[in-house]
Amino acid sequence: MTFSITAHDPQSKARTGSLTTDHGLIQTPIFMPVGTAGTVKAVHQRELETDINAEIILGNTYHLYLRPGLDILLQAGGLHAFNGWQRPILTDSGGYQVYSLSGTRKIKEEGVTFKSHIDGSKHTFTPEGVMDIQRIIGADIIMAFDECTPYPCDYGYARQSMDMTHRWLDRCIARFDGSDGLYGYRQTLFPIVQGSTYADLRRQSADYVASKERDGNAIGGLAVGEPAEEMYKTIELVNSILPVDKPRYLMGVGTPANILEAIALGIDMFDCVMPTRNARHGILFTTEGIINIKNEKWSRDFSPIDSALGGYASTFYTKAYLRHLFKAEELLSGQIASLHNLTFYLWLVRQARAHIEAGDFVGWKNEVVNKFMRRL
Template sequence: MAALTFAMEGTCPQTGARAGKMTTDHGEIPTPIFMPVGTVGSVKAVSQQQLKEDVQARIILGNTYHLYLRPGLEVLEAAGGIHQFIGWDRPVLTDSGGYQVFSLAGTRKIQEDGVVFQSHIDGSRHLFSPEKVMDIQRVIGGDIIMAFDECPPYPSEYAYAERSMHLTHRWLDRCIERFGSTPDKYGYTQNLFPIVQGSTFSDLRKASCAYVSSKGAVGNAIGGLSVGEPEAQLYDICEACCSDLPVDKPRYLMGVGTPWNILECIARGVDMFDCVMPTRNGRNAMLFTSKGVINIDNKKWEKDFSPIDDGIDSEWSQYYSKAYLRHLVKGKEILGLTIASVHNLAFYLYLVREARKHILKGDFLSWKNEQVPVLQTRL
């Protein structure tokens, strides 16, 4: 058993982009990396075999709030943790539940001790404290577990954002204390990442980066973005945080985003991403491709028998035609959801592999600048 390590393998001289390798007890992760979101121990409409073979996923994300409520800790512990329960032998990152609690604005109460919330399943009341969230994530069994934080809404008043940031820092100290006083479970090392907050205020973000950096964690996350702020602001905050966070530790930008968001944030120094967009949008007929964005519902694809995307190294995306996928989507066939979701995920993983390749090759900036307008094109 060994703590997570991160080795830098290359950088882009014109940008902050980095190529590296994270190593956990469940395997190596080349960076930059995108992590499919498996909210309840399942990436919606996609099997674990498809994640490995067709998507080429190296790490997936599980959601603490949802897994805690169902199937519950008793089942997960009896199974031997999330890897055994879902049949996944590669790394898993568990979020802290902070964002889900944030999204339950009408049914939760934030206090110093933690957050009291109502289950969306049966209305039962629960408390998430920093200590309890550490214990829950230990039982779930993530290789990387996240500190409990408060995610302030956008826009936030400065005074609220500042109070929220200090609360997140106090909770972080409690997370670190609890994490340090409890053993790893299931025979492998679990690793804690703190989360930077501070809303859209540059001085708060700088203060939070300094506080988080001082903890010496094996990796750090940037939270509270992609909650409604303009893209330009997202990029500015991302760049500022990356310049203040340790160079030798992986940086995880939580919940971001579109393919062009990902390339722009790689250019600013981010190593890890997750987002529900590829699967959620795929289930709603939106495809991300190497040539631009497709609404497969449109009639223009009715007799287009060309592959979904022949510009990426995915047999899956080259096997099915646009016309066939449109037919499935129009007929509300379940297979349509799977094809669209697997394609979008395969495209995201292809994109970060290509970014890594161009960082190592030394031409990332020119490649990125060519790609972004293409990826944003509506076909």
């Protein structure tokens, strides 16, 4: 993987870049649709390519390990061959799922023992095992195994967890560097900065991660309930330490406002389930604000969902028709809404990229951020 910065915003830390993998080029800043179980929910791969032009998608180690399972993925030739997506893929190591399974998992130095949410069967993830699993999945970018701490989090626990995450990182690196990819293309490993919202811990973690000199770095443990101001302060601190010539990935974030503010602080890569999860409940992100399409006020609105976006779903279907589909509980409702929200999110980062290149990103951001977040 290679990364080069192509433009800087003169009034912020925002930048554009080109990230090259063996499965293709990614222009940053970028939003990565989440395909947890090998699919972006309700969206065909063809639509991801032609309608949304997604440059990279995510898979999740925990979910793919449990279903369809490693034997099937290995026999298929990896996730790219299995789901037919031939552009880049990033896999989350399962650390966040460890965090979310707090009632059914045990964390020890060796790794994490947990029960499957599918059938209750018992499994163990170790740093070495997670590297092996992600080799089999075959993502272009794989994540180190970490523990995502909750918010609020006791300082002592946050420090203990961070130290263990660093030891796990060393084990991940040793395993990754001592093994080869299985399918004839290169993979790269991103470490993850942890430390909750404690500035001294985040500084220590960022220093430790930066010292590993990997191809890119991630910031985890945010967007777990902390105030947005705390998140931004943490991003600013961490990015002051992480190398400027490597891509920075903010995991699991977030709202349109979160993304724009984080771009201004120097973040290059984002993922979040929000666009597709909200879509399935009728919540639409538009260039004029946020719509609950189930509300009666849209029942006779025959204008396109958002003609400013372009894209088939946003311009072909009307608000009234989409509301009808939701009220009738038609499956097409979730598909159209998901396509639209992903179109908006990819449009958002591409607009950010254009304004960074034009040198007026901060002015544009300050003008639109509140509009995008208002309820219509």
